[in-house]
Amino acid sequence: MKNSKVLRGICYVLMPILIAVFILSSCYMYLINEGNYGSEQEFFNSDMFKSSYMNRIRDYMHELIFAQSHYITVQDGERTIYYTDWNNMYDMKDFMDVVVIYGNKVLTNVKFSENTDTLEEIKNVVLEDKGNNLCYENNQYSSNLENFTEDIDEYLKYDEITYYTNDNKVKEVVNIYSEDDLVIEETTEEVELVNGEEVLENTNSMANTDMNKVEYHTAKIEDFTFYSSFNKNLDKSSEISMVINTMNTLKPYHTLISISFPISAILILIMTIYLINAIGHVKGKEEIEITDFDKVPLEIIIGIFLIILIGSTYIIFEGISFPNLNMDIRCILLSTFYIVNMILAEVTGVTIIKRIKAKQFLDTSICGKILKWSWSLCKKSIKRIIDLFKKFRNKLRSIKKAFNENTNLTKKLIVIICAYIIVAVILLGVLGPIGAIIDLAVFFYAIYQVILRLNSFKKLEASLKKIYEGEKVVLNAEDFTQEFEKSITYINDISNGFENAVQESLKSERLKTELITNVSHDIKTPLTSIINYVDLIKKENVENEKVKEYIEILDNKSQRLKKLTEDLVEASKASSGNVSLNFENIGIIELLNQLLGEYKDKFEEKKLEVISNLPKEDIKIKADSRYLYRVIDNLFGNISKYALDSSRVYIDTFIKDNKINITFKNISKERLNITEEELMQRFVRGDKSRTTEGSGLGLSIAKSLTELQKGTLSCKIDGDLFKVEIEFNIA
Amino acid sequence: MYNILVCDDDKEIVKAIDIYLSKENYKIFKAYNGNEALNIIKNNEIHLVILDIMMPEKDGIETLEEIRKEYTLPVLMLSAKSEDSDKIIGLDLGADDYVTKPFNPMELIARVNSCIRRYTKLGAIEVKEGSKTYKSGDLLIDDTLKKVIVEGKEVKLTPTEYNILLFLLKNKGTVFSINQIYENVWKDEAYAAENIIAVHIRHIREKIEINPKEPRYLKVIWGIGYKIEKID
Numbered sequence: 001m002k003n004s005k006v007l008r009g010i011c012y013v014l015m016p017i018l019i020a021v022f023i024l025s026s027c028y029m030y031l032i033n034e035g036n037y038g039s040e041q042e043f044f045n046s047d048m049f050k051s052s053y054m055n056r057i058r059d060y061m062h063e064l065i066f067a068q069s070h071y072i073t074v075q076d077g078e079r080t081i082y083y084t085d086w087n088n089m090y091d092m093k094d095f096m097d098v099v100v101i102y103g104n105k106v107l108t109n110v111k112f113s114e115n116t117d118t119l120e121e122i123k124n125v126v127l128e129d130k131g132n133n134l135c136y137e138n139n140q141y142s143s144n145l146e147n148f149t150e151d152i153d154e155y156l157k158y159d160e161i162t163y164y165t166n167d168n169k170v171k172e173v174v175n176i177y178s179e180d181d182l183v184i185e186e187t188t189e190e191v192e193l194v195n196g197e198e199v200l201e202n203t204n205s206m207a208n209t210d211m212n213k214v215e216y217h218t219a220k221i222e223d224f225t226f227y228s229s230f231n232k233n234l235d236k237s238s239e240i241s242m243v244i245n246t247m248n249t250l251k252p253y254h255t256l257i258s259i260s261f262p263i264s265a266i267l268i269l270i271m272t273i274y275l276i277n278a279i280g281h282v283k284g285k286e287e288i289e290i291t292d293f294d295k296v297p298l299e300i301i302i303g304i305f306l307i308i309l310i311g312s313t314y315i316i317f318e319g320i321s322f323p324n325l326n327m328d329i330r331c332i333l334l335s336t337f338y339i340v341n342m343i344l345a346e347v348t349g350v351t352i353i354k355r356i357k358a359k360q361f362l363d364t365s366i367c368g369k370i371l372k373w374s375w376s377l378c379k380k381s382i383k384r385i386i387d388l389f390k391k392f393r394n395k396l397r398s399i400k401k402a403f404n405e406n407t408n409l410t411k412k413l414i415v416i417i418c419a420y421i422i423v424a425v426i427l428l429g430v431l432g433p434i435g436a437i438i439d440l441a442v443f444f445y446a447i448y449q450v451i452l453r454l455n456s457f458k459k460l461e462a463s464l465k466k467i468y469e470g471e472k473v474v475l476n477a478e479d480f481t482q483e484f485e486k487s488i489t490y491i492n493d494i495s496n497g498f499e500n501a502v503q504e505s506l507k508s509e510r511l512k513t514e515l516i517t518n519v520s521h522d523i524k525t526p527l528t529s530i531i532n533y534v535d536l537i538k539k540e541n542v543e544n545e546k547v548k549e550y551i552e553i554l555d556n557k558s559q560r561l562k563k564l565t566e567d568l569v570e571a572s573k574a575s576s577g578n579v580s581l582n583f584e585n586i587g588i589i590e591l592l593n594q595l596l597g598e599y600k601d602k603f604e605e606k607k608l609e610v611i612s613n614l615p616k617e618d619i620k621i622k623a624d625s626r627y628l629y630r631v632i633d634n635l636f637g638n639i640s641k642y643a644l645d646s647s648r649v650y651i652d653t654f655i656k657d658n659k660i661n662i663t664f665k666n667i668s669k670e671r672l673n674i675t676e677e678e679l680m681q682r683f684v685r686g687d688k689s690r691t692t693e694g695s696g697l698g699l700s701i702a703k704s705l706t707e708l709q710k711g712t713l714s715c716k717i718d719g720d721l722f723k724v725e726i727e728f729n730i731a
Numbered sequence: 732m733y734n735i736l737v738c739d740d741d742k743e744i745v746k747a748i749d750i751y752l753s754k755e756n757y758k759i760f761k762a763y764n765g766n767e768a769l770n771i772i773k774n775n776e777i778h779l780v781i782l783d784i785m786m787p788e789k790d791g792i793e794t795l796e797e798i799r800k801e802y803t804l805p806v807l808m809l810s811a812k813s814e815d816s817d818k819i820i821g822l823d824l825g826a827d828d829y830v831t832k833p834f835n836p837m838e839l840i841a842r843v844n845s846c847i848r849r850y851t852k853l854g855a856i857e858v859k860e861g862s863k864t865y866k867s868g869d870l871l872i873d874d875t876l877k878k879v880i881v882e883g884k885e886v887k888l889t890p891t892e893y894n895i896l897l898f899l900l901k902n903k904g905t906v907f908s909i910n911q912i913y914e915n916v917w918k919d920e921a922y923a924a925e926n927i928i929a930v931h932i933r934h935i936r937e938k939i940e941i942n943p944k945e946p947r948y949l950k951v952i953w954g955i956g957y958k959i960e961k962i963d
Contacts (some may be wrong), residue, residue: 161812517814521785524832524833526741528744528834529744529747531834532748532751532836533747535836558833569813586953588954591954593928594909594951595953596926596929597929597933598929599924600933617910623954625955626953
């Protein structure tokens, strides 16, 4: 049922018809119930007419009296009559007349617009007029106005309007429209009015207590009497007569209309609910069907609809009010207007519902997009504002925290500054120039105090730097302002602690070295026996080949143990700096050459080709010759032990920044699968298996000894290339 | 037959030394602490004492001091203490030599022989009048015969080695750099001398020294040069 196109189509067709029925029937019901349009008589007796009429009369009177511009004034001796062109109030002309009586002539619908600005002219108009719509007979006016005048009486009481009597008296001056409009003077004998003239205007029975009824509005000017009255016969073309006619036609079908009113209302409701549910659903599809039309910005559709609606409305109502138009043509016009607009309304409504259902309403409309965009913008800016606020709050908090943490100092400072300002102002006020001098003196004194404290800060920083650099610091409290008393104590304590820690670690390092030395002594004694007896066994005539082989192993290992213990002691001493150095000028190139001579055979044995690039002139460095020898000896030892057989060894030197740099490069026999840092550590060798000769201490000893001699030693591994660089200051 | 007293608290070491030195035709007296050693010296004619330092009751240093109060016999310290300071103390207190444990038996024997020779036959080598001889301690070069004699034994050197040693011995106590040695020996501008000299020096050292690593005569001053120690 939801997807039935037929049902939907029926709904679309029925909807305008039902709405028309509903509107018409409800109008009918309303008019019937109000009773105003049942007949002309009822209409004239209806409250609607009376209020409308009275309002217009009142407008008219008011304007006649007070307004100037478009009101025509008639000068009558000392009096001025104001009136307006009835044609300006054409909407009233259907049922309202001004009756002008002159002599025995009574005129209605006088066309005063025709330049009738003098009584003479009015007189002429009246006299020339044939007296259409006459309702004056035997000096009696039409009695059918009586009821009306009674109503007017009621109405006037209710609405409180001021009336001006012809005997120059003002009665019951209360409100006219609003108090602003008129200066009200209560119960004054004479009334000053517009142009300073007293206006004799329409008579009212209220004014004359002896007269109980308001006949009608009259004005007597000279021979004229003006009445305002109704035209009892409505113009056939007038709207009211149209309405009355229609009502009369419809009356016989009263029952049908009474029924169709609620039924149409219910049907419209049901159909609306159905359509809202069904619109957009297509058989076999879950989602709402959206056509290209539904993607056209909604504003364009609504705009077109409104333009057509307003335009056609204007045309229709202009056309309808065209007086000579045939009733049938009017009906056709109206229906066309209604149908066209209804169809447009349906189309617009359907697309709106579709869009809402497909949740595309905002996206398909320009306003929606703008709304969305501005909403996101809003959100962003709100977020930003909140962030800013948070930042600000954090800032405030940190300030507050700072205040809380340094309460005493801050409070003290605030009090001092406040006190200073107050005292300074007082001094300035009381003593004048002398006060200013005193103020300045105090100010400079304060600055001096601040500078003193800043200096203390500087000193503090300097001493901290000293501690950082490892110096011992003893601060004297007298050099600082009293605020730093605690800081000084702390710094002295830290420095002391630091010093103690250094001493402590030196001591423990020394103890360690001592321990190692002693242990090595204890190892050496049994080792001596081992070596000696192994040697003695070797000298015996051992027949057994296996025994010989084992003895050889024992000999090798005992020799290695000997070397190991010696190196251990040396490494421990070198790393703890527990050696006494005797610095002298050493020729580093000489030393290198001496050692190259020492190692020549060893290198040749392994077919190592040494390519040394040493300067001809010797270069002197400050070092201990024995320990420098140990460094180079260890490096050459390493090369002879670990370099690949039949490879080249490079020894290069260069001088830079008054430093001599010596680089030893060789190709490693084994794969170097460790890092440079690891290699520098004690007991580490290029091969982790530790089967080769050597203790693994050589490089570590060399590094320690180099550093003890104020040089640097670093090594680099690049694949199989092993590179050691040592650097010394040239003496 | 010379009498040698070996004093060490480690009996195995004493025994090992006994074995080595007996083969060299020395008579060995054994002591296991300082007091025993002093007793033996008092009651026997001892030509050399091999003395350990770290011993119970009376250690090597005290014993050495006691010995030196009465005797001039040579004392060879044999200790596991290998620090320079230990060696200096020992030598300063009157020891004639200092060998560290673990020792090379051959070195020990050589040093023992050296000490005995100097104690017993000091100046025994006769030097012919008129011949050009140069001498430092037990190192002697007879330039007329082109002979090098160390501790009474002739050492064979190559002509270059001989010239270098002769030059250094003639100027004993003076340190010469590689270039200086080259210029003086080759009488030529030093060119690419570098390690040629160093290699020769090492060879000389290996031939004339008991322990080439700790030379007694031909000393290496690392980074400066070489010299022949002046020994009276």
